Amino acid sequence: MAVAELATWVQRAWLEMGEPKIRSVLYRQGKRHVCAAQEVQPTVGRLPIRRGGTYLITGGAGGLGLVFAEHLARQHAAKLVLIGRSELDESRQRQLQALEALGAEVMYVQADVSDLQAMRSAVQQAGDRFGAIDGVLHAAGVVDTRDIMDKTAAEFKVALQTKIDGTLVLEEVLEDQPLGFVCYFSSSSAVLGDFGMCDYAVGNRFLMAYARVRNERIAQGLATGHTVAIAWPLWNDGGMQVGGQDQTQAYLQSSGQRALEVAEGVGLFESLISQPLPQVLVMAGVRERVKRMLGMTPAILDLAEAGSDHEDGVSEDESVDVSSTDQPGQARRPEMRGFTIEQCVMWDLKDQASGLLNLPRDQLDADENLDQFGFDSISLTRLAQALSRHFGVDIKPVVFFSAPTLAQLRDHLLNTHPVQLKSLYSVGVPRRERAVPARRSERQADSASMPVARALALPKTTPSPAKVADAEDPIAIIGMSG
Numbered sequence: 001m002a003v004a005e006l007a008t009w010v011q012r013a014w015l016e017m018g019e020p021k022i023r024s025v026l027y028r029q030g031k032r033h034v035c036a037a038q039e040v041q042p043t044v045g046r047l048p049i050r051r052g053g054t055y056l057i058t059g060g061a062g063g064l065g066l067v068f069a070e071h072l073a074r075q076h077a078a079k080l081v082l083i084g085r086s087e088l089d090e091s092r093q094r095q096l097q098a099l100e101a102l103g104a105e106v107m108y109v110q111a112d113v114s115d116l117q118a119m120r121s122a123v124q125q126a127g128d129r130f131g132a133i134d135g136v137l138h139a140a141g142v143v144d145t146r147d148i149m150d151k152t153a154a155e156f157k158v159a160l161q162t163k164i165d166g167t168l169v170l171e172e173v174l175e176d177q178p179l180g181f182v183c184y185f186s187s188s189s190a191v192l193g194d195f196g197m198c199d200y201a202v203g204n205r206f207l208m209a210y211a212r213v214r215n216e217r218i219a220q221g222l223a224t225g226h227t228v229a230i231a232w233p234l235w236n237d238g239g240m241q242v243g244g245q246d247q248t249q250a251y252l253q254s255s256g257q258r259a260l261e262v263a264e265g266v267g268l269f270e271s272l273i274s275q276p277l278p279q280v281l282v283m284a285g286v287r288e289r290v291k292r293m294l295g296m297t298p299a300i301l302d303l304a305e306a307g308s309d310h311e312d313g314v315s316e317d318e319s320v321d322v323s324s325t326d327q328p329g330q331a332r333r334p335e336m337r338g339f340t341i342e343q344c345v346m347w348d349l350k351d352q353a354s355g356l357l358n359l360p361r362d363q364l365d366a367d368e369n370l371d372q373f374g375f376d377s378i379s380l381t382r383l384a385q386a387l388s389r390h391f392g393v394d395i396k397p398v399v400f401f402s403a404p405t406l407a408q409l410r411d412h413l414l415n416t417h418p419v420q421l422k423s424l425y426s427v428g429v430p431r432r433e434r435a436v437p438a439r440r441s442e443r444q445a446d447s448a449s450m451p452v453a454r455a456l457a458l459p460k461t462t463p464s465p466a467k468v469a470d471a472e473d474p475i476a477i478i479g480m481s482g
Contacts, residue, residue: 037294037478038478039291042272044271046274048181049134049273050134052076053076053134054078054079054126054130054134055072055078055079055080055134056081056126056136058084058139058166059139059140060137061082061092061108064139064185064235065082065140068139069099070102078104081107081109082106083113083119083122084108107130114166115169119173123173133179134180135179135182136183138182140162141200143197144200148197148199160203162203167184167207177224179223179225180225180226182214183228183229183230183272184227186229186232187200187204188233188282189201189204190281191294195402196398204231208231211279227278229279229280230269231280233283233284234251235259235260254370254375255293256288256377257284257290259284264284281478283478289376296478332424332425332426335347341414344425345413345425348390349387349406350406352386357373357379367407368405370406371404377397380397380400384397391417392424393417
């Protein structure tokens, strides 16, 4: 990259950092494109699935791949080519037999979808047995739940291979097939993020972008099979989860979502592969809360517009003056006399939470999920900010999904920042005066003032305006425009 070009990008990045709104932005040929989310009512066309057709499913031995294999077997008596990395053991043999009992013809090929030669062989075997392939479901995926900071570059690349390399390999080995459709199983993480893993979101974001690119190639006569990337939410069965059951439930409730039921997802699938949009996001839950999370309602304001005098969204009377940690014991209050460090941390966690929620601290059970007290994704973000200022450490909202109770949060802080907390609560040093948190009615910034997510996908054309849906409709289909 030339020095002048690098200087241009540095200037652009600097200007974007100064923008009052947090957005996903693309620069193409010098033009700035801003992403947006819009609810849509897909225009459903002819279903591109034929009875007795041959369909290749990556990740077909489990998870969502198996869910949709069962659907194609039951509803369309399909010929199924299931691709998986695992050996065909006794358990998988029983799965194949169950699919055949539903009316399907099934073959399983052990192969890594990112391995070009292995996939060439798999397609050849499929052709020898079933003939041409009529459609593709790319449902394979690898999840490394560790934080990005705990991964090497090589480990990061491994997690991308299934989504990115696998997609490109499929494009090459299926270029001569008369495909009726190609469906990439993406994830809402492509839009909402992936709790610090990063690689999972990047891989799924690639699928959404490539679906548009592939449809452009189809329009040029260079490929076949209308392509759609479906960014699925969490499923009740068959999909990715956020840690354990408690963490998953905390994430869903705090964001206004719920897990998608299998019957709902399978029903949506045929509609979504029959409509013209190249990429859609499926969200199940409380419609207005989901739309607010995506920045789709006027109630979403940016921090600069929220009436707060502080960039981090915590007003002055909400903060605790402990930002400097060079004075040992400054966080130990007189009422903490005789407390252990663990008890001190819990006291302050309850104090911060009760101040934000305007609830008496004795109503906050340390073992109860935070969402049960009334926390949602926005107020959890504010809690993370308040705790960061109080403890003098960097606390991200994502921590509440792995530590959804005050007790788990206390243990996380003690394990992650032992030296910092020991210094804050050292015995024998008077604590500096603490500002009393303002109650909700006194705060300048409204609780709905902080956007928590932005849409990332960038299709070329803007989706048609959404048909107004009933407020009780539990599922929203979101198109991405920019």
